[in-house]
Structures are given as structure tokens and as C-alpha cells.
Amino acid sequence: MIFGSIIFGFIIAAAVAHFAKHQRLSEFMAVIASGWSLASTLFLALHIKNDGPYKFINLFTVDSLSMLVTLIAACVAFFSVVYAVVYFRKEAEKNIIGQSRVRQYFTLSNLFLAVLFLAATADNPVLAWIFLEATTLSSIFLISYYSKRSTIEAAWKALIINAIGLLLAFLGTLLFLSVSSGLDGIMNWNQLLANAAQLNPVIAKIAFAFVLIGYGVKIGFAPMHTWKPDAYGKAPAPLAALFSGALLPVAFALLLRFKLVTDAAVGSSYSNTLFIIFGLFSIFVAAFCILTAQNYKRMLAYSSIEHAGIMALGFAFGGIGVFAALLHMIYHSLIKSAMFFATGNILIKYHTAKIAKVSGALSIIPITSVILLVGLFAITGFPPFGMFLTEVSIASAGIGGSPVIAVLMLILIAVVFIGLFRQVSAMVLSSAKLADKTVRPGENGAWLLIPSVGLLLMALVLTFYMPDFLHSIINDITTRF
Amino acid sequence: MNEILLQLGMAVFCLAAVGLHVVRKNSNEVFLYGAQSLALVAVLVEAFLKTNSLPLLLIIVVTLAVKVIAAPLFFSDLLKRHDIKFEASSYASTPVALFVLACLLLFVNSSIFAPLVGLSGAESVYVAFALWLVFASVFLMVNRKGALSQAIGVLSLENSIVAFGIFTGLEQSAALQLGIMFDVVVWLIVASVMVSMVYKHTGSLDVTKMKDLRD
Numbered sequence: 001m002i003f004g005s006i007i008f009g010f011i012i013a014a015a016v017a018h019f020a021k022h023q024r025l026s027e028f029m030a031v032i033a034s035g036w037s038l039a040s041t042l043f044l045a046l047h048i049k050n051d052g053p054y055k056f057i058n059l060f061t062v063d064s065l066s067m068l069v070t071l072i073a074a075c076v077a078f079f080s081v082v083y084a085v086v087y088f089r090k091e092a093e094k095n096i097i098g099q100s101r102v103r104q105y106f107t108l109s110n111l112f113l114a115v116l117f118l119a120a121t122a123d124n125p126v127l128a129w130i131f132l133e134a135t136t137l138s139s140i141f142l143i144s145y146y147s148k149r150s151t152i153e154a155a156w157k158a159l160i161i162n163a164i165g166l167l168l169a170f171l172g173t174l175l176f177l178s179v180s181s182g183l184d185g186i187m188n189w190n191q192l193l194a195n196a197a198q199l200n201p202v203i204a205k206i207a208f209a210f211v212l213i214g215y216g217v218k219i220g221f222a223p224m225h226t227w228k229p230d231a232y233g234k235a236p237a238p239l240a241a242l243f244s245g246a247l248l249p250v251a252f253a254l255l256l257r258f259k260l261v262t263d264a265a266v267g268s269s270y271s272n273t274l275f276i277i278f279g280l281f282s283i284f285v286a287a288f289c290i291l292t293a294q295n296y297k298r299m300l301a302y303s304s305i306e307h308a309g310i311m312a313l314g315f316a317f318g319g320i321g322v323f324a325a326l327l328h329m330i331y332h333s334l335i336k337s338a339m340f341f342a343t344g345n346i347l348i349k350y351h352t353a354k355i356a357k358v359s360g361a362l363s364i365i366p367i368t369s370v371i372l373l374v375g376l377f378a379i380t381g382f383p384p385f386g387m388f389l390t391e392v393s394i395a396s397a398g399i400g401g402s403p404v405i406a407v408l409m410l411i412l413i414a415v416v417f418i419g420l421f422r423q424v425s426a427m428v429l430s431s432a433k434l435a436d437k438t439v440r441p442g443e444n445g446a447w448l449l450i451p452s453v454g455l456l457l458m459a460l461v462l463t464f465y466m467p468d469f470l471h472s473i474i475n476d477i478t479t480r481f
Numbered sequence: 482m483n484e485i486l487l488q489l490g491m492a493v494f495c496l497a498a499v500g501l502h503v504v505r506k507n508s509n510e511v512f513l514y515g516a517q518s519l520a521l522v523a524v525l526v527e528a529f530l531k532t533n534s535l536p537l538l539l540i541i542v543v544t545l546a547v548k549v550i551a552a553p554l555f556f557s558d559l560l561k562r563h564d565i566k567f568e569a570s571s572y573a574s575t576p577v578a579l580f581v582l583a584c585l586l587l588f589v590n591s592s593i594f595a596p597l598v599g600l601s602g603a604e605s606v607y608v609a610f611a612l613w614l615v616f617a618s619v620f621l622m623v624n625r626k627g628a629l630s631q632a633i634g635v636l637s638l639e640n641s642i643v644a645f646g647i648f649t650g651l652e653q654s655a656a657l658q659l660g661i662m663f664d665v666v667v668w669l670i671v672a673s674v675m676v677s678m679v680y681k682h683t684g685s686l687d688v689t690k691m692k693d694l695r696d
Contacts, residue, residue: 130660137667140675149682153691156628156675163635163668164622170661171615171642174651178600202596 003056003121006040006074009033010114017106023099026106027085033110034074034081037117041067041074049472060121061188064476065256068326069249070120071470072333075458076245077113079451083341084109084238086447090348096146105142109239112138113246120250123188125173128254129166132218135247136162142239143231154230161227162217169214175207176261189257196264204265211258212274218251220305221278221312222285229289232301233353237344240297244304244340245333252311252329259315260480272316276405279312283412290419295353296343299423300336303379306416307332313409314394315481321397322481326474328390331459332379335387338455339375341448342368346427348444355423360432364441369428371452376424378459380417386463483527490523491610494644498617501637502578505570507629507686511556514633518548521640528647540658547666552636555673556629563680570687571624578624585616600649607648614641628679628686632672639665 013033017026044054045067054062062070088102112135119131136159144155177187179195187195196204217224232240259271286306293299307328314325343353345368350358362369378385381392391413398406432439443449462470497517504510522545529537571578589598589612598609618641622634645651676686683690 127660130664133664134667137664137671140671144675144678147678152675152678152682156679156688156691159672159675160622160631160635164619164638167635167638167642168619171645174642174646174649175597177651178649200596203600206594206597 001056002040002044003054003060003062003117006037006117007114009036010110010117014107014110014114017103017110020103023102026103030081030106030110031085034078034113037113038074038078041071045071045473046469049469055123056121059123059127060118061123062121064473065253065480066121068330068473068477069253070117071473072249072330073113073116073120073246076241076333076337076455079337079341079455080238080241080245081109083241083344083448083451084236086445087236087238087344087348090444090448094348101145105145105236105239108138108142109242112142112242116246116250120253125176125187125189125192125254125257126170129170129173132215132251132254133166135218135250136166139235139239139243143235145236145239146234148234151234154227154234158227158231161224165214165217165224167214168210169217172207172210172212172214172258175203175210176258178203178207192261193264196261199261199265201266204262205270208258208262208271209274212255212271212278215251215255215258216278219248219255219308220282220301221308222282222305225282225285225305228305229298229301232304232340233295233298237297237340237347240300240343241337241340244300245337248304248308249329249333252308256315256481263481268318272318275312275316276402279309279316280405280408280412282306282309282312283409283416287412287415287419290416290423293419293423294355296346296355296358296423296427297340297353299355299420300339300343303339303416303420304332304336306412307336307379310391310394310409310413313398313405314390317394317397317401317406318481319397321394323474323478324390324393324397326477327386328394330462331386331390334455334459334462335375335378335385338452338459339372339379341452341455342372342375345444345448346372348448349439355427358427359430361428363432364439365443367443367449368452371449371456372424372428374456375452376420378456380420381413384460384463386459389463483530486523486530487527487607490520490527491607493517493520494524494614494640495610498614498621498637498641499579499582501621501630501633502571502582502617502624503575507560507627508557510630510633511553511560514556514636515549515553517637517640518544518552521644522549524644524647536658540662543659543662547662547669548636548640551666552669555669556633559629559673559676563677570626571630572626573624578620581620581624582617585620586613589613589616597649600651604648608645611641611645611648615645617641626687626689628676628688631688632676635672636665636669 010033013029016029020026044062048067091097115131115134115138119128122128122131140155140159143158144151179199220228232243262271283306286302289302290299311325311328314321345365346358347353349365378387381387395406395410494517497513500513501510522541525541529541589609594612598605600608618634618638622631625631680686
């Protein structure tokens, strides 16, 4: 019942935002729904160790993997909604958007969250595909939210690329289900895994290639990543945080489920090789795009692509790499969302997303600047943040079997750091240019800072203290790879 | 009778796929998509005649309503509203496009895809054609410059995958197929609105004119 109430909460919040005329009521309901989802997923996470996987109407199962990604998604969703409430009020004050636009955001974002949770927990691969496709459909009009020529372009690109990718993933899914011929009813993940040995190895390989390309579009593996910088760059900051912090882990989890099936059918070397190829190429593309980025939101999108690549390498290297990749997923979602919120604050203050047009941020919005700087060091793997440990662990997992790949990964991570530091310091640490001297110093309000600070603190706390329930969930997933 | 229906359906399906690469008028593209969807219905009807499955009948009715009637009407209305006639241009010329289609046909009949084509022993020729249709649809989206053509390419790809699923016996339960159909309907509505928005903001459906995103 508890899982049903999460979905019901999001749908009610979406309906209220659509039908109610009061913006405050829409905001209130969105906060309640996301707060309830966070509390409920925490409750489920605390009980999953003793009670085992949680089932809902036989079509949805919350096991360790779906628990982890729904927990991440719920956490990011809650902070994103809190941030969105104040962010859109600020935009409305500046006449960038009207009240109906705010209600449109909360309608579509709540629908997006509902289908995202359903995709993460769907017990059946086709059902998971249906809901993941629905995340695209519910978010397209949020990418084109500001109705400008460039936002329409970004939305169109996202629509077409995601449609092609997900249809190829569907083809791959159908091929995986070829093992089900002769079985009655809808085949769930466990049945698929149990019957994986019966899959024709060549079909399993082709199917996994299709699924990797398809879900790789959602995750943002290069070269299927091209919609991401555009969409993240044009979407409102709270949505970009949801894409990077919530959608990416859910899509990754679905891909990992297919990896398990493929490994059972043909051994792990095939899927690991593909993960290494796509992972390393993603880090490579992201590193050089970050160096030349001109838009700070696009820059963070490339950073997400880089981290998707690092996670892929962790899963490919195996052993401690898997544990580290799962931790990396948590840290990335928390830190990247905080950074997207910080870029939202910069956008409100400077009215531009161009790096070259932002200067002297430290003197104009000092707390936001510090958040961005802390986020920069955290996301690039500086101690004491957890990403230092996860990146070192992933590299050490790979150094035995694939030393060249591991070393290349570390070199590219260094390039990413140089690129990000160069771009962020140009905005934050430089002295204000003449044009920026007209920008009134001062933060946009405490509530635009609290979500970022909260997420960064959470990432820091999780570096030094891992709650038992979370440790047990990650351990359980690790043993399956 | 069933075999004739199946052969006729597949012939129309494949001809429509080739036609989508050849025609230059948007209205012709919409017509060909409707024809392709009708061919898919014929394939589904053939499967129904074999199985007498009532859920499959429901799927046929929904497919007919959504893909054969609603989708072409949606797009035709869009074309009339904006008076868009000759925008289905492509990157590759027609002979090159036809050559690529021929290469794709050779590719799906190569040893790489032999296990896939062999998934259904008796209907392996149809499986090979369905696989070719999948790649032809992807090529359509890559090759065409028009936003409407790209949208039709996505829908054509979906048709091809459904046909592939039928021939390989991998079609899903009725509930899941309805879920997929629901996604298609929503996708269609979203794509139509987006095509309108693209036209409104750029004055054209030519995606090569979309250059505002470049850094």
C-alpha cells in the first residue's frame, strides 16, 4: 500500500496543479507529495533488509536495486520541489513566467516523478520500458518550458533521439523475451534471469547491444548523449537536477538488470567490454566538451555524461568497482543536483547561462559561489568527499585486469577537473566585469540555498557515515554482480 | 487465404517503407505511413485468424483507430493548418537512399543476423523483412531533414518492431500491448504539438534550420 500511496500522491499533486487555480496550493501539494515519497521510501528502505523485496499489485517490486534508485530519486525530488517552489516564484516576480506556467511545471514534474518511480520498480521489462518512455513524454514540455526557439529545438531533439533510443531498447527487450516462449503470463525480471541460460548466446548479445544503445540514450552514454547538453541547458534548473539526479540512476538500474541477464546467458566479458567502450568514450567526450563549454548548464550536463561513464567502468571492472559505482551513483545525484540549483541561482541573478557573461560571482552571490566551488571539488573527486574514494576504488578495481583503461580514466578525470575549475573559476573567482557591476549584490533568498546546502551536507555525511540499511542494500546489489 | 493476406500485408508494408524514402511531399509521407499501418493491421488480422484471440482483436481495433485513422488525420490537419507541402527533403539523393536500403537488405540477410532471422523457422523471410524495416526506419530518420518526416520515421520504426515481434512470436500480452499503444498515442500528440511549435518558431519544418543550440 505504501508504494501505491507514493504514486497516488504524485498523481494527486499533478491533478491539483492542473485544475486548481491557486499557485500556492499546487506548490503545497507538490512539496507534500515529494516529502511523502521521501519518507515512504526511507521507511521501505529500513524494512527491506528484514522483510525482503516489497511487492505491489504483483506488477511492481521494490528489491535492493530499485530501492536504491527510488531512494536517490525521492531524495533529489524532494529537494528539487522545494527549490522549484522558490525558483519559479522568483521567475514570476521578474515576469519571466506567469502563474499558469508554474502550475504547468508542477503538473508535468509530478507526472514525471510518478512514472519514474513506476519505471524503477516495474517487475516486468516491457512495463519498465513503457514507464521509462512515459518519462520522456511527461518531460518534453518542461524542456520547452520557456517557449523560445532554442528551447523548442532542445525539446524536439530530446523527443526524437529518446524515441529512437527507446524503440531500439524495446526491440532488445523483445529479443530477451524470446526465452519466454512456452511460458504463460508476463515474464518478470527474476524469471528472465532464471531462464537466461536458455537464451541463444548470439541473440542475447544482439539484444544487449540494442538495450545498451537504447537505455544508453537515457543515461547519456556517448555517442548517444547529444540530446542531454541541449535539454539540460534549456530546461529549468530544478528539472535539470531531476534529469541528472533521478532519471539517470533509474535508467542505469534498468540497464543493469539486462546486464545481469546477459551475463547469465553469455558470461560477463561481453557486457563488461561494452561498458568499458561506452564508459571510457563517454568520459573522453565529456572531458573535452567541458574544456570548451560556453554554457554552465551544458557544462554540468557533460559532467553527468562523464560520471555515467565512470559508473559504467565501475560495473565493468567488477568486485570493489561495483560497490564503488553504486556509491558513486548516490554521491553524483546529490552533488550534481546541488550544483544545478546553484546554476539556477546564477541564472536568476545574471539572466544568462553563458560562462563568459558571468563574472565576480563570489562578490555578488557569495554563498551560491561557495556552493558551486564546493560542488566542483566534490564532483571532481577531491577529498574529503566520497567521490575521491569511489573513483580511487573504481580505478584500483580496474588496475589489475585493465590497467590502461584505469589509467586513462584517471587522466581524463584530471582533464575534467581542469576544465571544470577553469570554467567555474572564470565565473566565481574573477573580478566583476563592467557589465556585471550593474548586477545587485546579494543572494536570491535563503530557500534557494537550503536545498543545495542540504544535498551537499548529505553527500558529506554519507562519506563518513553509511547507515546500516543503506550499506546492506548496496552490499546486496554488489553480490549480484 | 491467410498466407495471401500476410504476403499482401508485407508487400504493402515494404513498398510503403521504400516509398517513404522516395516521396518529397509531406502529404504523401503521411499517406504512406497510413498505408504501412494498414498493412500492419493486415498482419495482425492474419495472426488473429490463426489464434482467434479476443485480446488480439482488441489490439487490431486500437491499432486501426490510432495508427490508420487518427495519426494520418493528425498530421494531415497539421499540414493543412500550416500549408506545408514540399518540405520532406533529405540529405542523401533518392538513388543513394535506394542503394542504402538495398545494402541494409543484404546486411539483415548476412550471417550476423542469422540467429535472429531464424527465431521463427517457418516465417524467417518475414522476420528478415521486418528486421530490414527496422533499419530502414532508422535510416529514414537519419536521412530526412523534415521534422514531420522524422516523426513519421519514429512511428514507422514502432510499426516495424511490432511486425518483428509478431513474426518472431514475441508479441506481449494484450495489457502490455495496450500500454505500448497508449505510449504511441501520447507520443503522437506530443510530437504533433512539437511539430507545430517548431513550425511556429522557425517558420519551417526543416531541422537543418535549427541552429540556435550551437554554443
